[in-house]
Each structure stands twice: as structure tokens, then as C-alpha cells.
Amino acid sequence: MSFIPQREKPKLKKVIIIFVIMYLGIASTLYFLQDNILFRPTVLAKDFEYKFSYPFEELFLNPEEGVVINALHFTNIKPKGVILYFHGNAGDLSRWGKIMEYFVQLNYDVLVMDYRTYGKSTGALSQEGLYRDAQFCYDYLKKSYPEEYITVYGRSLGTTFAAFVASKNNPKQIILETPYYSMSDVAKLRFPLLPTKYLLKYKLPTYSFMNKIDCNILILHGSEDKVIKISSAEKLFEVAPENQTTFIAIEGASHNDLINFEEYHNAIKDLLLQ
Secondary structure, three states: OOOOOHHHHHHHHHHHHHHHHHHHHHHHHHHHOHHHHHHOEOEOOOOOOOOOOOOEEEEEEOOOOOOEEEEEEEOOOOOOEEEEEEOOOOEOHHHHHHHHHHHHHOOEEEEEEOOOOOEOOEOOOOHHHHHHHHHHHHHHHHOOOOHHHEEEEEEOOHHHHHHHHHHHOOOOEEEEEOOOOOHHHHHHHHOOOOOHHHHOOOOOOOHHHHOOOOOEEEEEEEOOOOOOOHHHHHHHHHHOOHHHEEEEEEOOOOOOOHHHOHHHHHHHHHHHOO
16 A cells, blocks of 8 residues: 655645646637637728639628628639639638639639628628528529539538538539548547537537538548648548548648649549549
């Protein structure tokens, strides 16, 4: 039998108290600040003027009362199709509009929206509200394009909304860049000691939509991604329809630099220019 000397007991008790306080502090921060941690919105003035190298129309969509969704619609004279793009968790359309120019160069029209609280978009953030906004944008495109012309594209955070839309509709195809199995899975990998399952308001279960998608699925992920580990994307691939899904792991790529790799360009062009 071993004994802790009396003089060491107060020291051990102090260490335990400090650990518990730190643990509860981190857990509380994750719970109360998760909107900012997860979404990281930036705001634009209402009179901000977008400037891009290709023709576009600025839209203000009203999916429901109290919500205004700012979107950009890039157009070509004779497009090969249209891409509905759901962007990642940082920045606004002043940044993402520049990124859309890559697809416009491939002779595709593009519709990209800012989520609620991003850029000029307004409305209270909620998981279900974001799903409704995504479907509203898809319905907007259907007024001008047949579904067989629509490609749904999601990047990082946006991959959940892309998968949701593809599962509810019949687009030509879907591209998921740096996706995740669920936000709960991402949080668990990043904070393994925290009860993230109970702390997260936004579960974003991408996996739950995959087996309802009835079109070709392309998944692209970097092997060195530290934001969303490739293991989460691999789990997503495992639940996707096997005969419809292609998974491409880009060796050496991280989270935001897939476009710097030839494998990314080859995959995108093989799909969009076929």
C-alpha cells in the first residue's frame, strides 16, 4: 500500500482544481463561441461594389421573412452548364467571387451565395435555416437551367449544404472539396477530450445525405489537411454510393491549396469538360 505524504495532498488538489477550471473554460468557450469559431463571417457594407473580370449580376434573394441572401451570378454567352457553389467558412463574396473566376474560365455559369451574417447577407444563423437557403438557391437556378445542367459544388463547410441539396434534387453531378463526415467528427478529432457531441449546435451530418444522392460524386482532399483531416473525408467516402463516387487524395496538399496541384485541375476538367 502506498501513501501520499500530507504535504503533497494540497499541491495535488490544487493541480486538479486548475485542470478542472481549464477544462470547463475550454468547453464553455467552444459552446458559447462556436458560431464565430465555425463560421467566421466577415461583413460588407451594403453599398460595397464587387469588381471581377467576368460579367456577373449581384442578387438579393429572400428565402424567408427576415432573411436576405446576397449572391453573385456569373454568366457566359454559351455556357456548358452552371455551378451552384457553397463556399467555406471564412471570407465573403468579395473573396469567393474571385475564386469563381476559375470556373467561369471553363465556360460555366456560377451562382455563389454568402451565408446568413456573411458579407451583405442577413438573418439568424441556424442549421435548418442554412439548409433552406441552399435549397432556395437551387430552386432559383432551376427557373433558368434544366437540372441536367446543374453541378453542385461544396468546399469545406459548404460540402454539407452541397450534399444536402444533391440529396433532395437531381443535379448532373456534385463535387466535394475537402469535405468531412460530420462537424461532430471534425470536432472530435480536434478536441478529443471534450464532449463535443453534446456541445455542438451544428452537427452538419454530411454522411446522412450521401446515400440519397443519385448522381456522380467527386471527392477531393489533401493528404496533409490539418483543418479537416483526410480520415474524415475517407469515412464519408465509405458511406457514399460506391458505383457513383470517385475519391482523389491529392498528395502533399493541405486545406486551402488544392488548386495549386495538377491533380486538382485534371480532376475538375475531366468532370466539367467531358
